[in-house]
Amino acid sequence: MIVGVDVGTSVTKASLLGRDGSARVTRSTRSTLHRSPGGRVEQDLDEVVDSVISVVRSVAAEADVPVQALAITGQGDGLWLRDAAGRQVGPGLSWLDARAAPVLDRWEARGVLREVHALTGSGMFPGSAAPLLAHVAEHEPERLARAEVAGYCVDAIVQRLTGRITVDASDASQPFLDVPTRTYSTAALRACGLAEFRGLLAEPAPPGELFALDARSAAQLGLPAGLPVSAGPFDLPACAFGSGTRDLGDGALVIGTTLGCQVLGDQVTIDPAGDAAGMWLATPSPDRVLRVMPAMVGTANLDWGLRMVGASVADLEDLLAASPPGAGGVAALSFLSSSGERAPFVEPRASGQFTGLSLDTSPADLVRALCEAVAYAARHNLEAAGLTGEVAACGGGARSASWSRIFASVLGRPLHVPKEEGVGARGAAMTAWDSLGEPVDREEWATARHVVEPDPAVAEFYERGYRAYLESIERARPVWRSGGGVTR
Template structure:
């Protein structure tokens, strides 16, 4: 058996597969996000470790984990976990959806004109490097103690093994990695006052990075397992869905939304706010468009109206509502693709005395779908096109939402078995690949054997009868951000 640990924003999930790649069991523990100030988003790394222990204990109630052969990791990208020279955490981790470092992004772009060429990406507040510049400028006492920077899943790997490591898919989201060389770039590190001494060693996602420490193994009743580097959550999700070759792609409907396509080389396209990163598997790269609030938008609205997400979706389906004049911008955490604007605001427009909760629910689903169409258009302009897409993430469990996205994108969408645990499944597959590779097996043969596309559960073809409705509404969606941008900036400046 092989265990994949997926450290997400809202929870840590453990997925166990057998040596055929079949999912045996999964368990999860919820995590909380702290927002002590506007645009801040943080988590305590100790909460990740406690969640890991809880997940292991839950899994042990269902399976004999003494049969585990390896552990692989997946995690939310970009988070800045700061450690001192003794490996102690210096402050809460600054997460991927934290928007405080916009000024530092602008300064980095101005001071280091070769940053884009070396990293292949724009400086955005979500990335790790500008977060460190913010700490340097605003928390100098913390920066003075800083010895190491780890990404969230890599902090778990450090706690498990005692060694600091990362993989090139996750590391590419820091702005310190050169995706062409798949290694740290000295010039990029120096832009934030760091050197390679502050960074973990970078591996391919299927490489073994260490062995579970004897103390942790005894404490949790686990064997001395190899720990495999793993991947950033989106690259891990791709491995879980068998999206490993150029021309393949998927959409992730998690807390954020991701439109992911595989490329045969590093294809930077920062002018269209496209992320160009390394894949978790050797000799592969990928491009992404990202919307920062996907399933989070629906969860936010459900909380606002004191309903569960399931209740909202059931009510909408029962109402048979397919069109609404309500329009929603899902920019609750700012937006990346295509605006790169951490101060963008979420909005409803078109409300009236006759507006129902069902209209607003449908508008949220459509708004997220339109944001994914923005991503599709950006990727298309970067030369990245796919004929069909797999779907993963918690939001993908809704067949109604999947159909809306198929309609809006005008694409064939495929929902596959394991789509709700994509990154965890990918992490488990990477554990299997790593353990087998360490025994002398050829990695490309292993990828072909184990990184297959899971069974198709449902296929969604676009509904042509709604084509004109979505085209017209998308045009309004695109204009709304630009028409209200100045107004939102003025609202943001109001004293509170």
Template sequence: MAQEAWLGIDLGTQSVRALAVSGDGRVLGGGTAPLEGRRDGPRHEQEPGEWWDAVCTASRAALTSAEDVRLAGLAVCGTSGTVLLTDPAGRPLGPALMYDDGRAWAEAERLRSAGFAVQHTWGLPKALWLARTHGRTHGHGTVTHQPDLITARLVGHPVPTDSSHALKTGYDVAAEAWPDLPGALELPDVVRPGTQLGEVCAAAAEATGIPAGTTVIAGMTDGCAAQLASGALREGSWNSVLGTTLVLKGATAAPVHDPTGVVYNHRAPDGSWLPGGASSVGAGVLTAAFAGADPAAMDEQAAAHEPAGAITYPLVSPGERFPFLAPQATALVLGEPAGEADLWAALLQGVAFAERLCLDYLHHLGAPLDGPLTFTGGGARSPYWNQLRADVLGRPARVPEQTEPALGMAALAAHGVTGEALPDVAERMVRIRTVMAPRPDRTAVFAEPYARLVDELTTRGWLPGPVAAHALSRLSLDTADS
């Protein structure tokens, strides 16, 4: 008999990934298709039509490689803060502004002056920018998030957006309503993640290979999807997603209040909270500094440089969003690296220091940190970096077998169709590969360079003094201690 399976689709920056997953977490089939974008200074756009073409390719490949399965449901995640305008039929009126497009700076400044806790690359300022710059040409279309375009194509008509993607467009996830927002924006209806949106229509089935009648479930952002893929859904547990940049997301019974907006709170399908933040440090600095390098070979050489001769705060692009808000921040290097291996080590350690500072900031805000910590993202493929991060943080970390956001969407699809509690579904589908235990002697070695970095960030005016003092006061503790 055909095996029941769930399809997760992840709309990434560089590709679309689709996974067919069994109820116990076995990946039965997978497919991927590349995406291209246009970057020019602060501009970062993609053509929405290419998303659909890539979904068709990736989904067909995933289902072709998954033999004898009965697809019971699917969900789609996308990059957080990516927005576009669509007409009443759901067709794009122009290109999409990607998650890190920085052209809506003036709109963000006006929003912040008016009391809105938004960051400069969030969806709301970009929606206002689109309405202002493209509205005269294309008309004032409906504000649409990346996955909405795909789910609408799948079911054959426009659908509500999910509250996870709507968060950065100004949606009030506590009141579950749009507040009074400036500008003449046409805003979509909103539902919680896990809500059934409809069924795959015949035309979409022919294009994607997904059987007609398959239930389509409202998804979440890629960061939340990665959190689901980590199983970090019990209170006090956290997921650290290390990809091009670094994202930390946790699970709490109540929202974590941060008046600066550095930490924001998504809402889980059951009404609990998923606080977190997105940093601009990450593995992207390795690609930029060491194009074509063999990461495993560089990791092996870096092991001889603990601590490195230089201290870094390795921003992938100018400006920092978490654990502090500093739009003027730039990549930082203290000292002179003693060769390429030492620089590689300094960059790995710098990301780990930023990760520790993120956890220290969350503790400063009163967030519970006493649950398990899970590493996901492309960076989690490096055993050396995983151990280094556990050492710097001074706490154990779990690494699942499968770290892709598409797995999280498969779990959300199962929840949305069956009604089973999402933490239970995720824990059954997430398979832990290994647990990294911190080495106390190595944790001690990194305390001094971490303290130097905290001092430097404070001196430059990027890191607030009270946050720095709190971080330094916790140097003798691991980042799970209360």
């Protein structure tokens, strides 16, 4: 058995996982997102670590056989500054944080975004590490003077539990890593004006490296000291592998807070003339990479839409049934994040819209239009990432049968949805078993999924809707760039 932990943006989950990929027991607890003016979104590292201790201790107590390892995954991007002992140097800056948008504006004007993309294949958005690091260097230099590590959520937790300063190559990939060599690009750091902070970046752990749980943390978790700890990959790639992505060209769709769209490949191909969006991620397998297009808003769109019409997630199936495909003529663009959009294009000032409204528009039409827009965004991103194979889907949105059918029909291909919900923890556990030299049967794991088929007639309708969606984006982008009445 392995204890898999997924430290999400606001929820931490732990599962006791068997080698067949099934969860024997799962526990979860919430942590706090602290929002303040200026688009600031922060987290307290102590609270996040406490959330890990709470859920791991709870599931470990249920184990009736020895636990082989602790496997950790969690949210990526953001900036988590720590000292040599793993204590936070100021709160963790979430990937949702928008304070560094002006940095991106300057970098775009000077060609920095395109230069870094040409070097590493990584696009940037306000909540990624590079602009956040530049913002802190400009406005809070004393924090960097006190920090020993500029890292991410997963490696911050690993440092607290094991005393080791490390980072998984998937986290390090964005934006400074040359993924094929797994070494940092000095040229990318220099382009961002951050070369002087190279010493704050931990060296990526080699594939298969395990760490050891220290005595103090072991006592808190109810696990033996010295237990192997696997760190990563972070949640997007962990979800891809945990949901059954295994063949070249296969895609994974994470319908969560982020709309994570990923395609598995075997080489990094960078188009210097292309839109500087998305990222290439190193994976636990040295001969495999993920092309990732992580759109900013997924289920957060749905939550907002339901609030606007006075409904809840429990009402979603009825609302979608009450409005036909096309939402009674209502169409939406789903760019509601305060940080704009980062994939498959970068527009920090992107904003949402509804068109086709009338006095006949119903609450169900508004919700369906938003759900269709998110599905169109998924197709846009997966196509940009090079999808050719099957698509696995996971995350909270995949639990809706009606929304899943919309995604399948928009994509024009079946969705393979894992029966186990905690796919991030599964992906982390799969990686841990590989590192232990006891790989699991990936074919067996992939059979534990149900298939959502597209409706051919609806798929034909959505094909036209998708073309209209792309045209709407092209009309909106000049408006966003000019300010368009939106101030951020």
